[in-house]
Amino acid sequence: MPTIRDVAQHAGVAPSTVSYVFNGSRPISEETRRRVQEAVDALGYHPRASARTLRSSRTHVIALALPRPAGRRNAVDGPFAIAVSDAAVRLGYDLLLTTSQDKAEGLRRVALSGLADAAVLMAVDMEDARIDVVRELAFPAALIGRPADEDALPWTDLDWEEAAALAVRELAAAGHREMVYLAPTEEEVAGRRSYALRGIAGAARGARGTGATVTVAHAVDDPAEVARRLRGLLVERADGGARERPTALIVQHPSAHHHILTSMTDAGLRTPEDLTVVVIGAVPGDLSGRRLPRVELPVETLAGEVTRLAVTAATALRENTAGDAEAGPRLLADTVGHLLIAPALLPGDTPLTAPRA
């Protein structure tokens, strides 16, 4: 494998000159540039990433920290990982995928061994151990998901609260009085997953002042069990009919999106005849069955923005901490900012209007 010395020799210049040709940090004459380029082509030269990194302490790699709570499979992790990778490539970075059972361990190792310039943190909890890790190490990072402490690090997220509120408001405006909010699983709520708590809060907020009532139920991964819960809420009516029968269902759990129609069929319910169904957080292009009204999760947008935020943080840290050891943590704290994506309620094949009175 040829090195920069070989190229220099072949072109009749010094190695440093070849380096300048590559990264343009000093002026180079057109003639020299051409000769170097010829040598590069002739020898098939490609710079060794490790040498480059060792000297310049830049890796051109972004780490994606993907926590993997044992056994759980998440429908959105994969698309997100791929979208972040695409975004990174567009910005001239490669992506290192860090999955570890222990949420913080892999991330700490990657940061300490200098494998990446910045990190993107997925599936953020309200209080997330990884946030403490990157702050302690003064490692540039950006989050997909809105943490409780909004000023700790740059982040971007869909405005889940407004998404849920929007769905409730629109359904109320269309005449629904009783709705069911099928929220993420109880485990996710107990784990203080940001999007789960905010979605539920938004549903309550959206109902306020409309006169509509929203009952929160929790999803499970098993379609049959979802069907059973739906039946309990919508058909058998535990309260014996003291309240009106719900006419709208809002589904936030990603794994339930896939099979909600099947679960409804199992429960003996049809849409839109018996129930208007709105999906929140649908992965674009991933909707099973008929196109339901929905708020999509803007995967590409979020991935693009979070990657940009991470790169910006890395750049800011590199440029502003030269010679100032204290600047790092301070900088990460108030750098770069946040981006909350406003939800849009997309129409489906079925209307929002309430089923017959």
Place this chain on the structure above:
Amino acid sequence: MPTIRDVAQHAGVAPSTVSYVFNGSRPISEETRRRVQEAVDALGYHPRASARTLRSSRTHVIALALPRPAGRRNAVDGPFAIAVSDAAVRLGYDLLLTTSQDKAEGLRRVALSGLADAAVLMAVDMEDARIDVVRELAFPAALIGRPADEDALPWTDLDWEEAAALAVRELAAAGHREMVYLAPTEEEVAGRRSYALRGIAGAARGARGTGATVTVAHAVDDPAEVARRLRGLLVERADGGARERPTALIVQHPSAHHHILTSMTDAGLRTPEDLTVVVIGAVPGDLSGRRLPRVELPVETLAGEVTRLAVTAATALRENTAGDAEAGPRLLADTVGHLLIAPALLPGDTPLTAPRA
């Protein structure tokens, strides 16, 4: 950030001694080992990956080459990527995710710049440009998917042909005479995707000698269109009833798995009353609706094996080419071997037996 020199100084030994403590390549006294360990803990030392790599030319990174044909979203890519990452971590490697529109470009860059020790290639076509790239560069690689040239590189795959044949045979044995094989999309067949071609071939093979007839139809991503095709094949009967009505449906397209039940509902078909449905290549735990009889795609197994193959190839190449420049390509050609996973037909909630005569 402390370096190996700082640790050496703190422990009162030479840097080389610290290195030996870390990677155990020479005997170290218990006393020295303890002192070094203390210094490491006291200073919070962690070796810099780039320096390590530069000197030893080992990265402890595996690249995952994930081709992204523009616009197509694949339900299995994400789970595979995550599973390969898990497997890599278990073997002491990190995973670099390489997605590029142009299938070979990212891979070539990663190999040439020495970012990884080996590559795992996903979504392999029968003839795949990336195979030529890694062979040309003598870069250790293993494939998920069975290429036409089986001896070019190590690979592992589900035996799709046998999976389809198995499903057909079992259905025939249960009394079905006419079946529909809902295969991957026409684009995938035209692109010579390995699993698509082999599945279709297997369906034909499985029918041989059983007296059963298998009609191949192609899936599409749009559930409504799938419903229309099912109706054409199973209800409206283009041939005007010259043949018996199909009683079994085998679904191989991963995106159709999600919504096959909804599509059937739309087509006015029920299972098992009207039609026995078998799914091939289901992602474990991802089945929507009732648990249909199925051959699962052993994602964890395949990911684990392909990672092992890639690491083995890297090790073999490193150990056997010392001083022998010609050995590389030759070694990759006949090293390590293949692993074809035998399919298992898992029972669902519904039996395989034919609907009423």
Place this chain on the structure above:
DNA sequence: AGGGGGCATCGAATCGATTCGACGAACCGA
């Protein structure tokens, strides 16, 4: 004619680990 200032390039130091040859000490057998 002489001095000042850019421009283009060179040479050498440097990043932080690994690895190999050498060397002192301890131990063994003859």
Place this chain on the structure above:
DNA sequence: TCGGTTCGTCGAATCGATTCGATGCCCCCT
């Protein structure tokens, strides 16, 4: 007591780039 091992450690070279100070050259202005 002496030569030969073995064990544990050291020192120095090395991997392949980047980066900075120095330098030569040409041009322009006074």
